[in-house]
Amino acid sequence: MKKIEERIKSEGISLRTLHKLLIIFAVVVSAVMILSTFHFSKKTSMIAEISAQQVELRKVTLDLMDASDYLTDNVQRFTIYGDKRFLENYFSEAFEKGRREKAVKKMSTNSNTKEALYYLKNAMEISMNLMNREYYAMRLVIDALGYTDYPDLLKSIEISPADASLSRDEKIKRAVDLVHNDGYGTEKEQIKNSVTACLSTLEEIMNKGDEEELSVLDNELNIIRIIIVVQTLGIFFFVWLTSKLGIHPVLKAVTKIMADSPIPERGSKEFRYLACTYNKMYEVYKNSLDQLNFKASHDDLTGAYNRFGLELLMSSVDLSSTYVIMSDVDNFKTINDTYGHDIGDKILIKVAQSIKKHFRSDDYLCRLGGDEFVVLAVHVSSIQDHHMENKITLINQDLSNTEDGLPATSISAGIVRGDSNSNFDSLLREADEALYTTKNGEKHGCSFYRRNAADKQITSG
Numbered sequence: 001m002k003k004i005e006e007r008i009k010s011e012g013i014s015l016r017t018l019h020k021l022l023i024i025f026a027v028v029v030s031a032v033m034i035l036s037t038f039h040f041s042k043k044t045s046m047i048a049e050i051s052a053q054q055v056e057l058r059k060v061t062l063d064l065m066d067a068s069d070y071l072t073d074n075v076q077r078f079t080i081y082g083d084k085r086f087l088e089n090y091f092s093e094a095f096e097k098g099r100r101e102k103a104v105k106k107m108s109t110n111s112n113t114k115e116a117l118y119y120l121k122n123a124m125e126i127s128m129n130l131m132n133r134e135y136y137a138m139r140l141v142i143d144a145l146g147y148t149d150y151p152d153l154l155k156s157i158e159i160s161p162a163d164a165s166l167s168r169d170e171k172i173k174r175a176v177d178l179v180h181n182d183g184y185g186t187e188k189e190q191i192k193n194s195v196t197a198c199l200s201t202l203e204e205i206m207n208k209g210d211e212e213e214l215s216v217l218d219n220e221l222n223i224i225r226i227i228i229v230v231q232t233l234g235i236f237f238f239v240w241l242t243s244k245l246g247i248h249p250v251l252k253a254v255t256k257i258m259a260d261s262p263i264p265e266r267g268s269k270e271f272r273y274l275a276c277t278y279n280k281m282y283e284v285y286k287n288s289l290d291q292l293n294f295k296a297s298h299d300d301l302t303g304a305y306n307r308f309g310l311e312l313l314m315s316s317v318d319l320s321s322t323y324v325i326m327s328d329v330d331n332f333k334t335i336n337d338t339y340g341h342d343i344g345d346k347i348l349i350k351v352a353q354s355i356k357k358h359f360r361s362d363d364y365l366c367r368l369g370g371d372e373f374v375v376l377a378v379h380v381s382s383i384q385d386h387h388m389e390n391k392i393t394l395i396n397q398d399l400s401n402t403e404d405g406l407p408a409t410s411i412s413a414g415i416v417r418g419d420s421n422s423n424f425d426s427l428l429r430e431a432d433e434a435l436y437t438t439k440n441g442e443k444h445g446c447s448f449y450r451r452n453a454a455d456k457q458i459t460s461g
Contacts, residue, residue: 011243013241013268013269014269014270015266016270018245018268019118020219020244024390025234027321028167029227029230029231029234030390031101032227033224033227033228033231034157036220036223036224036227039220051206053110053203053204054202054205055114056106057106057107057110057113057202057211057245058199058202059105059108060099060102060106061103061116061195061199061202062109062125062195062199063099063100063102063103063119063144064100064103064124064127064195065102065191065195066098066099066191067093067097067101067103067121067127068123068127068188068191069128070093071090071093071127071131071134072087072130072134072179072188074086074087074089074090074093075090075134075137075138075179076139076142076176076179077106077136078090078351079137079140079141079172079175079176079178079179079180080176081147082141082144082172084147084150086183087138087151090134090138090290091151093320094131097188100124100127101345103124103126103240104117104120104121104124104458107120108183112205113200113201113205115205116198116201116202116205117198119194119195119197119198119201120194120195120198122159122194123191123195123198125188125192125193126187126190126191127191130184130187130188130191133178133179133184134178135153135154135157136157136176136178137175137176137178137179138215139154139156139157139159139171139176140159140163140172140174140175141171141175142154143159143171144168144169144171144172144175145168145172146242153306168381171210172200175454183418186411193362215262218411232394236268242342244267244270245268246268246271247420248266248267249264249266249268249271249273249275250267252264252266253271253275253278254292258379258428259379260319260360260379261314261362262278262279262282262283263275263278263279263282267278277278279327282320284336287426296308296309297309299307299367301345301349301367302348302349302351302352302367303352304352304365304366304367304373305364305365305366305367306366306367307366307368309366309371310364310366310368310374310376311424312368313364313376314376314424317364317376317378318378318379318425318449319418319419319422319424319427320418320420320422321378321379321380321381321418322376322377322378322379322380322383322417322427323375323376323377323380323388323415323416323417323418324374324375324376324377324415324416324417324418324427324428324430324431325374325375325377325388325392325411325414325415325431325446326372326373326374326414326415326428326431326434327355327372327374327375327411327412327413327414327435327446328370328371328372328411328412328435328439329348329351329371329375329409329410329428330410330411330442330443330444331345331409332347332370332371332407332409335347335407336408338408343406343407346398346406347406347407347409348367348371349394349410350398350399350404351399351409352373353367354394354395354398354399355375355395357393357398358394358395358398359375359377360377362377362378362379363376363378364378374417374428374431383417385415385448386419388415388446388448389415389446392411392413392415392445392446393445395411396410396411396444396445399411410443410444411444412435412438412439412443412444412445412446413434413435413438413445413446413447413449414430414431414432414433414434414436414437414438414446415431415434415446415447415448415449416430416431416434416437416448416449418449430449430451434446434447434448434449435447
């Protein structure tokens with residue numbers, strides 16, 4: 001037993017090892033898959049966040065333009081109508097809401113928008129420069145209308161002596177001109193152009209960022225696809241390996257056991273151990289079976305099983321897949337009378353040897369007595385009548401050869417194939433009936449017993 005264990009340990013793959021490898025493979029692939037999905041999810045969230053940031057940056061850029069336009073609109077209305085509500089709106093936007101400053105500040109927090117920030121700051125700078133002109137225009141209107149309650153910032157604005165000497169209407173006209181002339185329009189156009197350039201730059205940054213992130217995302221998807229392919233191939237590989245090392249050897253072993261044969265020592269270490277142990281036991285069993293009561297179960301002259309041996313065999317034979325061939329030597333009494341019993345015995349030995357020669361080693365040859373023989377051709381999976389008939393023909397060719405100094409002879413046979421309803425006695429009776437048909441015919445051949453009454457016996461020779 002120790003030698004068997006040592007032999008098994010040095011050969012094959014262990015199912016236990018295979019099981020551990022399968023678990024490790026499943027854990028590793030699953031972990032990688034989970035990490036990949038988390039990473040993929042993180043990337044998609046990042047893309048969504050970047051897109052949201054880009055939308056926000058675009059919004060604050062437009063806010064700067066809107067704030068500038070809002071200031072312009074209110075200063076222009078104030079110079080035309082002199083309504084202090086427009087003055088209040090102007091200073092509320094400039095110093096309370098501060099949308100322009102917030103836009104620049106927000107853009108400054110993103111390191112990827114330096115170029116866009118340059119254009120935005122330029123727009124902010126122009127807007128701030130315009131405010132000096134706007135302060136002066138509003139100061140002229142206040143002075144012309146005689147307002148005393150107005151922002152302190154405008155109180156620090158000094159009107160030039162030339163403008164101070166203007167009449168009320170001229171001051172208002174001068175104020176309107178300051179925020180409506182071509183110079184003012186040119187600077188407003190410059191603000192718009194800077195904002196447009198900022199938006200274009202943001203668009204480029206957005207497109208470039210999207211392309212890069214989508215490329216990364218596509219690579220992540222490719223990795224996940226590769227993992228899925230590896231996982232699928234791994235599953236097929238382990239299923240195939242498990243089948244090869246475990247399932248297939250077991251199925252093969254069952255077939256061999258049913259055929260009363262040794263088990264092939266293939267497959268996993270554990271199965272090889274079982275197969276090797278079984279084969280040792282099988283070998284001991286076969287040797288014991290061969291030696292046990294050999295004299296009692298075998299014919300001394302021919303070495304074939306005797307009637308007792310036949311009865312022992314029938315208990316372990318699957319009759320549903322067995323051919324029973326009953327035969328005797330043609331004109332054997334005449335041979336004994338003519339040549340003597342010694343020659344008769346030699347002919348019986350020759351018949352037994354020829355039958356063993358043309359049937360398989362797994363088949364059983366029995367001598368019932370005198371010149372009567374029975375062959376059990378076991379484990380025949382399908383109807384093979386023509387093979388049985390051919391074997392009888394070959395046996396008779398051997399018996400017709402007189403080179404050994406024995407007279408030519410032949411056998412007649414009756415053949416029947418068992419089925420699921422067969423029993424030992426009925427098969428012997430049916431084979432004997434088929435043999436009787438051959439003997440009453442031309443002998444030197446065989447007949448088959450058919451359970452269909454229409455073709456019950458067929459003689460062939």
